[in-house]
Amino acid sequence: MLEKTPAPQPETGWRALLSGGNAVHSLILSGGVALHALNIYVVTTIMPSIVREIGGLEYYAWSTTVFVAASILGAALSARLLGIAGAGGAYAIGALVFGLGTLACAVAPSMAVLLAGRAIQGFGGGLLYALAYGVIRQVFRPELWTRAIGLISATWGTATLIGPAVGGMFAEFADWRAAFWSLLPLTALLAALAFSTLPRKATGEEGRTPLPLLQLLLLVGIVLALSIASTLKTTIEQLGCVGGALLMFLVLLLVERRGTGKLLPSGSFTPASPLAALYATITLLMIGLQPEIYVPYLLQELHDLSPLLAGYIAALMSIGWTAGSMTSAHWHGERAKRTIFAGPAFGFVGLALIAVFMPMMAADFLVIAAPLCFGIIAVGFGMGFAWPHIVTAVYEFAADGEAEKASSSITTVQLFAAALGAALAGLTANLAGIETPTQEGVATATSWLFWLFALMPALAILTAGRVWRARRKTA
Template sequence: MDKRHVTSGQPSPSSAEAVALRDINPPKSGWAALLSGRNGVRSLALAGGVVLHAINVYIATTILPSVVRDIGGIDYYAWNTTLFVAASILGSALSARLLARAGPRSAYVIATLVFVVGTFICAVAPSMPVMLAGRLVQGLGGGFLFALSYAMIRLVFDETLWPRAMALVSGMWGVATLVGPAVGGIYAQLGVWRAAFWSLIPVALLFAVLAVIVLPKRSTDEIERSPLPLAQLVLLTSAVLAVSFGSVSSVLLWNIAGLVAAVILTALLIGTESRARHRLLPAGALRITTALGALYATMSLLAVAVTSGEIFVPLFLQVLHQQSPLIAGYLAALMAAGWTLGSIASAGASGKGITCAILAGPMLGMAGMVALAVLMPGESAGGWPALMPICVALVAIGLGVGMAWPHLLTRVFQVAPTGEQGMAAASITTVQLFATALGAALAGMVANVAGLTDPGGIAGTANAAVWLFGLFAFAPILAVFTAVRVVRGYSKTA
C-alpha cells in the first residue's frame, strides 16, 4: 500500500532495524490504542468540535418547519442549509491558515467563539433574512471546527490509527442524532424554538474551556503558510449561491438560469485552479482520471444523496405522515445513525473488506433513494406499518455512506502528492461541504419546482417528494462507477 508517514525529524532506521522494531513492538491500531492515554484525550478534543457542529445541524433541521411558521420564509427553506454550508466551505478552507497562525488551542477557541456569535443571531432573529445572516456566521465557525478536527488527525495520530480516528470523528454524527432532534423537537413542540439555539451557547463555551485545557498551544508539525486562493473560493461559493438564487423561484426559466450560471462558474473554477500557483485543492483533485479525482467524485456524490434527503425528510414526515416535530426529527436522523454504525463497523476492515465497504456505499444509497421515492409520497396516518419501510430506507442510505467513508478519507491522505498532505486534509471538508451545499441548493430547486410552495399543501409536498428522491437517486448510481475506479486504483497500490 502507498503509505506516507508524518516524520518526527529523527533519522530513519534501516530496513533491517525497522523490521526488528516492528516485530518487537508491533504498531497498535485497535480502538484501545485510540481511546486510551494521551490518544484518548486527543480523540476527545477532536471529536468535540464535530459534535458541536453536528448537533447544531440536526437542531436546525428539526426546528425549521416551526421557524417558517413563526417568522415566514418557506421559499428560503433550503437556504438555511445552503448558506450555512457555503460559509462552512470558507471556514474549512481558512482552517489550515488559522491552525498555522494560532496553533491548535487558540484555533479551536476562535472557531467556537465565531460559532457562538452566529448562534446568538439565530436565537434573536425576528425574520428569515436575519436568521440567514446568523446561519452564515454559524456556518463559518462550524466549518472551522469541522475541518480542524480532520486536519489534526494526520498531525497527532500514527497512520495505523487514521481509519479508526476518521470513524470516531464521523461517528460523532451519531451522538448528534440522539441529542439534536431531541433538543430541537422538544423546543419546537413547546412552541419555543428559539430556546434550541440558546441551549447551544453554554455547551459551546464549555467546549472552548475544554480546548484550552487539553489541546497543545503549538503544533509540533510544521504547517506551510501560503496565500489564500481567493479567486477559487469566490468561484466555489458563487456557484453554490447561483443555484440557491435560482431555487427560490418556482419559474423554470429562473431555475435554468441559476443552473447555467453555476455550470459556468464551476468551469471557471476548474480552469483557475489548474493554472493557479496557490491552489485550493491538491494536484489532480479536479480530474476524474486521477486517484484523487475519483475519490473526491465518490465522496461528493454520496454527500449529495444524503443531503438531499436530510433537509426535507422532517417536513415530508410532518405533512404527509402526521408526525410530530420530535418524531420527524429523530426519523430524519436515521441516515446519520446508519452512517455512524457503518463507519464504526467497517473501520477495521482490510484488503478485500475495504473494497467491499467502498462499493457498498453507492449501492445501498441507490436502493434507499429509490425506496424513498416510492414510499415517502404516500400519505398515511403515521402508523408504524407505513413508517417502518421508510426507516429502513433512511438507515440503508446512511449505512452505505458510513461503510465507505473512513476508507475514502484515509485513501485521500495516502495518495495526496508529497508535500500536499496538509492541503489534502483541509480539502476533505472543503469538497464534502461544497457537495453538501450544492446538494441542498439543488434539492430546494427541485422541491419548489415540483410544487412544494405552489400549490403547496399535501398534494404539492407529495409531488415534491417523488421528484426529489427520484432525481437524486442518480447521484449514488453515478457513484457506483467512480467507486469502481477508486477500488481499482487501491488494488494496484495495495
C-alpha cells in the same frame, strides 16, 4: 542462546483510541464536530419560534444558507490556520469565532443581526469540522486513523439525531435564545481543552501558497445561485440561476487549473487522478443524501403521520450513518477497500426503496413501513460505511507536502456537495410538482425526486472503481 522477546505491538482497537491521552484528543475532535452539527439541527428546529418573535419570515431559509456558505469558507481556510497557529491554537480560534457568532445570535434583536451571527457561527463551525480531519494525522498513530474518522462520522450522525430533540425542548419552553446561550459553556470548554492539550507547534505547510480567494468566492456563489433557484417560481428564472451556477463552476475549474493558489490538492481536477475519483465519490454520495429533507413532509402529506413520528422515521438515516461508521471503522486491508464500493450500493438500494414505497398512498402504512424504513436506514448506512475509508484514501493519495490541504479539502467538498444537493433537491422537487394541491401529484413528484437522486450513488460505484484500480497499481 536466549531468543529475543518480540516487542509488544501497540494496541489498535477502540480501547486505544478512547483511553489515556487519546481519549482527550478524541473528545476534542468529536466535540468540535458535535458543536457544528448540533447547531445546524437545533437552529432548524427553533427557527419558527425565532421568526415569530423577531420577524424576517422572508429570510427563513437564509439562516441555513449563510451558515453553510460560511462553513465552506471556514473549512477551506482551516489548513492555512493549522499551518500558522498549530492544532491547539487553530482549535481555540475556531471555537472563539463560533462562540462570537453564537453570542450574536443569542442577543439578536432582528433577523439581520441573526443572519450575521449565523454567518460568523458557520465560519467557526467550518473551521472546527475541517480541523478534526487535519488534526487526526497529528495526534493519532496511522493504524488508528480509520477508527478516529469513524468516531467523527458517528458523532455527526448522532448529533443530527439529538439536535432536533434539543431544539424542540427549547422551542417547547418558548425560549429560543437559551438554545444559543447553552452552547457557549461547551464552546469555552472545547477551546480550553484544545489549547492546553493539542500540539501548538505550527507546521507552516501551507504558508508558501497564495489563498484561493477567487475559488472560494465562486464556490459560495454556486451555492447561493442554486439556493435562490429553488425559491423562484418560474422555470425560466430557475434555469437562469442554474445556468449561472454552471458558468461559475466552469470558471472555478479554469482558475483552479491555472492559478497559483489551489483550493484542492494537486490532481484533484485531473480526470485520471485517484483524488479526482475520490472527490467525485464524496460529492455524489453527499448529493444522494439530500432528498432526506423532504422525508418528514412526505410522510405527513402522503401517509398522514404525525410530525413527531415522521421526524423520528426521518432520523433513521442518521442512525444508519452512525451504524455504518461504527461497523467498518476498524476494518483494514482488502475488506476496508471494498467499503468504497459497498457504501454507494447501499445508498442506491435505499433510495430505490424510498422511490418505490413512499408514493404508495393506497397501501396501509404498516404494510410499507418495513421496506420504507429499511430504505431510509440503508441510505445513511451506506454513507457511514464508506466514509472512514474514503477519507483514509484521500490521505493516501495526497502528494507530499499537501497533507493538511487534503485534510481540509474533505470537509470543503463535503459541505459544498451537501449545499449543492439540498439546492438541487429543492429545485427538482419544485419542477416535479411537489407543491401540487393533490396527493397524486405529490406522489408523482416523490417518485421522480428519489429515482433521479438514486443515480448519484449508482455513479459513485463507477468512480469508486477508479479508486480501486489506482490502489491496485500502487500496491
